[in-house]
Structure formats: structure tokens, C-alpha cells
Amino acid sequence: MKVLVPLKRVADPDNANKVKVTADGKKVETTGLEWKPNPFDEYAVETALRLTEDGTKPKTRAGEVVVVTFGPKECEITLRAMLATGADRAIRVEAEDDQLDGWLVARALKKLVEQEKPDLVLLGKQAVDGDTNQVGQILAELLGWPMATSAAMIKEDGEALLVGREVDGGVINLKVRLPAVVTVDLRIVAPASVYSKLTKADFKYNEGVRFAPLPAIMQAKKKPMAVLKLADLATDTALRIQYPRFEPPKGRAAGKKVKDVAELVDKLKNEAKVL
Amino acid sequence: MGNILIVAELAEGKVRKGTLSAVTFARTAAAAIGGTFDILVIGQGAAGAAAGVTGFGAAKVLTAEISSCKGYVCEHFAPTVAEIAKGYSVVVATATGFGKDLIPRVAAKLDAGYAADISAVIPEGGALTYRRPMFAGNAYGIAKLTTPIQAVTVRQSEFTAAEPSGGSSPVETVAAQPPSAGADRIEFLSFDQVKSARPELTDARVIVSGGRGVKDKFESTLGPLADLMSAALGATRASCDAGFAPADLQVGQTGKIVAPDLYFAFGISGAIQHLAGMKGSKVIVAVNKDPEAPIFQVADYGLVGDLFTAVPELIAGIKAAR
Numbered sequence: 001m002k003v004l005v006p007l008k009r010v011a012d013p014d015n016a017n018k019v020k021v022t023a024d025g026k027k028v029e030t031t032g033l034e035w036k037p038n039p040f041d042e043y044a045v046e047t048a049l050r051l052t053e054d055g056t057k058p059k060t061r062a063g064e065v066v067v068v069t070f071g072p073k074e075c076e077i078t079l080r081a082m083l084a085t086g087a088d089r090a091i092r093v094e095a096e097d098d099q100l101d102g103w104l105v106a107r108a109l110k111k112l113v114e115q116e117k118p119d120l121v122l123l124g125k126q127a128v129d130g131d132t133n134q135v136g137q138i139l140a141e142l143l144g145w146p147m148a149t150s151a152a153m154i155k156e157d158g159e160a161l162l163v164g165r166e167v168d169g170g171v172i173n174l175k176v177r178l179p180a181v182v183t184v185d186l187r188i189v190a191p192a193s194v195y196s197k198l199t200k201a202d203f204k205y206n207e208g209v210r211f212a213p214l215p216a217i218m219q220a221k222k223k224p225m226a227v228l229k230l231a232d233l234a235t236d237t238a239l240r241i242q243y244p245r246f247e248p249p250k251g252r253a254a255g256k257k258v259k260d261v262a263e264l265v266d267k268l269k270n271e272a273k274v275l
Numbered sequence: 276m277g278n279i280l281i282v283a284e285l286a287e288g289k290v291r292k293g294t295l296s297a298v299t300f301a302r303t304a305a306a307a308i309g310g311t312f313d314i315l316v317i318g319q320g321a322a323g324a325a326a327g328v329t330g331f332g333a334a335k336v337l338t339a340e341i342s343s344c345k346g347y348v349c350e351h352f353a354p355t356v357a358e359i360a361k362g363y364s365v366v367v368a369t370a371t372g373f374g375k376d377l378i379p380r381v382a383a384k385l386d387a388g389y390a391a392d393i394s395a396v397i398p399e400g401g402a403l404t405y406r407r408p409m410f411a412g413n414a415y416g417i418a419k420l421t422t423p424i425q426a427v428t429v430r431q432s433e434f435t436a437a438e439p440s441g442g443s444s445p446v447e448t449v450a451a452q453p454p455s456a457g458a459d460r461i462e463f464l465s466f467d468q469v470k471s472a473r474p475e476l477t478d479a480r481v482i483v484s485g486g487r488g489v490k491d492k493f494e495s496t497l498g499p500l501a502d503l504m505s506a507a508l509g510a511t512r513a514s515c516d517a518g519f520a521p522a523d524l525q526v527g528q529t530g531k532i533v534a535p536d537l538y539f540a541f542g543i544s545g546a547i548q549h550l551a552g553m554k555g556s557k558v559i560v561a562v563n564k565d566p567e568a569p570i571f572q573v574a575d576y577g578l579v580g581d582l583f584t585a586v587p588e589l590i591a592g593i594k595a596a597r
Contacts, residue, residue, distance in 0.1 A: 011410070013411065013547070013548070014546075014547060015547075016410045016411045016413045016547050016551075017411075017413050017547055018413075019410045019413050019414055021414050028409070028410065028414045028416075040529075102389070103388065103389070106383070125529070126529065128410075128411065128528065128529070129409065129410055130409055131391070131392065131407075131408065131409050131410070131411070131528065132389070132391040132392075133375050133379070133391055133392075134379040134382070134389055134391060137349070137376065137379035137380040137383065138379055138380070138382065138383040138389075140380065140383075140457070141353070141380045141383035141384055141455070142383060143457075144455065144456030144457050145456075145457045145460075146350055146457040146458065146460045146461035147349065147350075147380070147461075148461070149349075149375070149376045150372065150375075150376070152522065162464075164467075165372075165376075166372070166522055166523075167371075167372035167373070167376075168293075168371050168372045168373070168475075168477075168523070168531075169286070169468055169469055169475075169523060170466055170467045170468040170469045170523060171466070171467040172346065172347065172463070172465075172466050173463075173464040173465045173466070173467065174348070174461055174462065174463060174464060175461070175462040175464055176460060176461050176462075177460035177461070178460075180457075180460065180461075185529070186512060186516070186525075186529065187515070187516065187522055190516070207516070238421070239421065240386075240387070240388030240389070240420060240421055240422055241388045241389070241390065241418050241419070241420055241421070242418070242419045242420075242421060243416040243417065243418055243419075244404075244417060244419060245417045246409075246414050246415060246416050246417065247406070247414070247415040247417065248414060248415075249408075249412055249413060249414065249415060252554055252573050254571060254572045254573065254574070254577075255559075255574050255575035255576055255577065256575075256576065256577070257566075257571070257576075257577045257578070257579065258576055258577065258578050260578070260580075261578065261585055261588040261589050261592050262592060264560065264576055264578055264589065264592075265589065265592035265593060265595075265596050266596075267576055268537075268558075268560070268576070268593075269596045272537075272558045272575065272576075274481075274536055274537045274557075274558050275593055275596055275597060
């Protein structure tokens with residue numbers, strides 16, 4: 001199976017409370033925050049690796065995993081990190097962040113998919129900076145491919161995938177024949193969430209994404225990294241969404257500490273009046 | 276400008292309450308652009324469910340029966356929604372799992388810009404702009420869509436469910452369109468429903484939520500308090516990942532976004548991603564052993580202590596105070 005994983009780097013999500021809206025409201029500054037791969041996209045890479053291996057022999061790839069990102073040269077650090085965990089090659093599409101919206105990324109990815117001809121496009125359900133959740137859906141429509149969003153389980157079943165989607169009130173189980181677009185949710189990296197047809201059903205992965213050992217980090221420097229221009233993939237570069245301004249959130253003042261449960265009950269009843 | 280189309284979500288033959296948040300959006304937006312709104316009820320059993328939304332002031336309620344698949348499969352719903360939405364300025368749904376899956380694909384069919392999970396609609400000179408949370412709610416973008424048709428999902432916790440306005444909207448049946456290209460490669464197998472006698476997280480007036488500190492004692496420790504308060508149970512990502520609570524209960528940036536009148540946080544440290552899902556709550560109560568836990572920075576009432584002793588005391592105290 002050949003899997004294409006589009007990914008995005010984001011400002012460190014564990015310090016998202018340190019982003020600042022500039023005084024003129026024109027920008028959200030992330031200065032001082034480290035770039036990290038979007039967690040959901042990192043899970044998509046892990047999912048792609050699991051789908052192209054026997055879990056007991058993770059060094060041998062049954063198929064190919066190609067990672068792609070849109071951004072300036074420094075994004076290659078993120079791509080190299082993914083190559084070190086096991087992806088085979090990388091593509092960087094030269095672009096500035098403010099030239100892009102989800103729609104444009106989806107249009108460019110459509111062209112790239114036509115060139116690369118993957119069996120599966122796997123990506124995170126959303127990037128945790130813009131918090132939009134749209135690229136997978138738009139891409140599927142542009143390609144005329146079936147899609148499954150918010151996947152928490154994927155099992156290879158012959159030429160198809162069995163996918164469990166996390167939705168309100170439970171899990172929708174779908175059978176999807178390739179080629180297809182699948183976006184992944186948090187629990188896709190649980191120990192028993194993803195099985196290729198090579199991996200035995202009683203095999204358990206470690207929780208979370210795999211780490212790259214030092215030799216793999218060195219080898220990743222030699223793996224292929226292609227650079228494309230955005231104009232090679234998209235002729236219509238107009239944005240469908242614009243942000244003329246930003247606003248900081250309303251702060252929430254810390255309340256008071258109560259000394260015991262009796263005081264808490266008293267406050268809830270007589271001050272907050274919520275009992 | 277034009278009119279607004281609401282896509283209603285069905286569950287068990289009825290329109291889900293979450294849809295009423297999109298109605299609230301549509302009332303404001305329609306007034307701002309001088310138009311009206313219609314409600315599209317789509318799915319299996321749509322005609323039977325339509326009566327549930329005829330009293331909200333829609334110019335029309337449209338029903339489209341989807342019989343080409345079982346359950347909800349985007350490829351079978353999106354073509355019909357898009358075909359109908361062609362005649363409107365805005366197509367909107369509530370940002371539930373259903374809306375977030377369907378609306379971007381409808382947008383793609385219509386070449387429409389998409390404003391996801393908005394927290395407010397702001398009329399500006401006869402046009403609409405949309406306020407939406409970004410960076411886990413640590414910044415808000417004021418978004419403008421540049422396309423003739425606009426696609427929107429609205430955050431349920433920020434748009435209060437619409438109250439009925441009386442009257443009775445006429446109901447019209449519309450034909451379903453053939454499924455999308457690629458629909459022959461996708462098949463609905465089953466829906467594993469999580470059954471609970473408690474209210475849904477997004478509808479509950481009170482939420483009793485637990486973090487890793489609750490360990491595997493969710494039901495035995497927090498269940499009695501939830502029942503006493505007619506509350507929904509909630510959980511953090513860590514406790515869902517550890518299998519202590521079902522995934523469906525996760526509150527946070529990428530789980531359920533909630534804003535109840537009262538939110539209890541037991542053994543929850545207050546990771547940014549969790550705070551993003553609950554800091555709109557009116558009153559927040561936190562109980563945690565660690566006095567430095569970030570949850571105390573957003574809590575109206577904080578108690579430093581062991582939740583396993585505090586919860587039973589709280590149950591007794593609330594019973595006595597009522």
C-alpha cells in the first residue's frame with residue numbers, strides 16, 4: 001500500500017496559551033514557541049507506518065509512506081523527523097503560511113495525488129492551530145474518493161479498510177475500498193487500533209507514536225526530499241477565507257479557594273445559586 | 276443578499292437538539308442580511324422528523340429521504356445538501372460530528388468558503404463575518420468568506436438552543452440526489468452506540484467531570500454525584516486514553532466543547548486542551564490534590580484535597596442543603 005500523509009507544523013500546542021494577538025489585531029504571534037508537528041498529523045504518520053508493516057518487524061516497509069508539507073524551508077525539519085520514524089520520502093511545497101488556507105491546500109493536494117497515485121491519503125482530522133477540520137473532506141470531494149473522518153480504528157481487510165469513526169454517541173463502522181481519504185482522531189495510536197494484513201490480531205503496539213533511534217535520525221538525512229512550487233500544484237491560489245483581524249480571548253479570573261466541602265456547598269447554594 | 280439553509284441532524288428518527296443552535300445562528304444571520312431561513316431534514320425517516328422543527332420560524336421545512344445507504348454516510352448525503360444549498364447564501368449545521376464531517380464536503384461541491392465551529396456571527400455592512408476560536412481558544416479570528424455561497428458550522432456551546440417561535444412552517448419533500456463519485460467504495464456497517472441514561476454532555480446543565488486522578492473509579496465515585504445533580508459525566512483525554520472512561524465523554528479542544536451552568540472538575544490538572552473545552556462554563560468547581568494545578572486558574576471555587584473523600588462529603592452536603 002502506498003500512503004500519502006500531508007502534515008502541518010504548528011506552534012507548540014502544549015503552550016498554546018502563550019500565543020499573542022498583536023496590538024493592532026492583524027496577527028497571532030507565536031514567537032518563542034517551538035514548532036511541533038500537528039499532533040493529529042503525527043498520529044497519521046504512525047498510522048501509515050502501522051498499515052505498511054508487520055508490527056513485529058517495523059524496519060521492513062510493505063509499501064511506501066510519503067510525507068508532504070506546505071511551508072518555508074525550515075519545515076524540512078518536521079519532514080526529516082517523520083523520515084526518521086520510518087517514512088520513505090518527503091515532499092515540501094514551497095509556500096508562506098499566510099498564502100494558504102485549507103481550501104488551497106486541498107486543491108494543491110489533489111494535483112499531488114494525481115501525480116503520486118497513492119492508495120490512501122491519511123491525515124490528521126484537524127490542525128490544532130486553525131482548529132478547522134476540513135482538508136480531508138474537501139480533498140475527498142475534489143478527488144471523487146470515499147472518505148472516513150475522525151478514525152479511531154483502522155484494520156486492513158483484503159483490498160479494503162474497516163474504519164471505526166468516533167462520532168457523538170458512539171462509533172460508526174465503515175468499510176472503505178481504496179483509494180480513499182481517511183482522517184485520524186486521538187485514539188488511532190492506542191495499542192490495538194491499527195492493523196495491516198501482515199500484523200497478527202493479537203499484536204499490541206506501544207501507546208502513542210514511535211520514537212526515532214539515533215541511527216535512524218542519521219539515515220533520515222539521506223532519504224529523498226523533493227521541493228515543489230505551490231504554482232506547480234495550484235493555478236487558483238485565491239483564498240476562500242480571510243482573517244482581517246484577530247481578538248484575544250476574554251480572560252477568566254481565577255476564583256477563590258474554599259477551605260472545605262462545607263464552605264463549597266455554602267458558596268454553591270448561596271453565592272453561585274446553582275444547587 | 277439571500278437566504279439561509281440549516282441542515283438538521285437526525286438521531287433515532289428525531290431532529291437532534293443540537294440543530295437548534297444552528298437555528299439561533301440563522302435567526303441572527305437572516306435578520307442581518309434581510310433574508311429568511313429554511314431547514315433541511317435529511318436522512319432515514321426525515322419526513323417523520325420534520326414536525327419537530329416546524330415551530331421555529333423557518334420559511335419552509337424541506338425533507339429529503341436518504342434510502343441509498345443505512346445510517347449516515349457523507350457520500351450519500353452531501354450531493355443532496357449541495358444541490359439544495361445552491362439556491363442559498365449560507366448553508367449551516369451545528370458543529371457536531373455530523374456537521375463537521377458533512378459541511379466541508381458540501382462546501383467543496385459548491386466551491387464555498389467554510390467557517391468552522393464559529394462562536395459568533397457579526398453582521399458588518401449587510402455582510403456576515405464569523406468569529407471563530409483558534410489555538411485551543413487562545414485567540415479568536417474574525418473571518419470573512421470570499422465566495423458567493425458560504426458554509427458554516429456553529430459551536431453548540433456558544434449558540435443557545437433556539438426556543439420555538441410559534442407558527443407552523445410548510446413542509447416540502449425534495450428528491451434525493453444520486454450519491455457522490457466514490458460512494459460505491461464505501462459501506463455503512465454498523466453504529467456502536469454508547470447508551471446512557473444520563474443527559475448528553477452538550478445538553479447537560481451540570482457536568483461532573485473527572486481526570487486521571489479518578490483512576491478506574493469513574494462510575495463508583497462520580498456516578499452518584501452525577502445522578503444527584505441530573506448531570507452528564509465528562510472526562511479528560513488522559514482518562515479516556517487510559518480506558519477509565521468511554522471516549523464519547525471526552526471534553527476538550529478536540530472532544531466535546533461544553534458550557535454548562537455548573538462544571539465539576541475532579542482530579543483534573545487543567546491541560547490547555549481540556550480547558551479549551553470547558554472554560555465557557557458559567558461556574559467551575561475544581562477539586563485537586565495539587566494546589567498548583569492550572570485548573571485552579573479558571574475555577575470559581577477551588578478545593579485542595581482528595582477527591583475520594585470530597586465527593587462523598589459533597590453528596591451529603593448537597594442533600595442536606597436542598
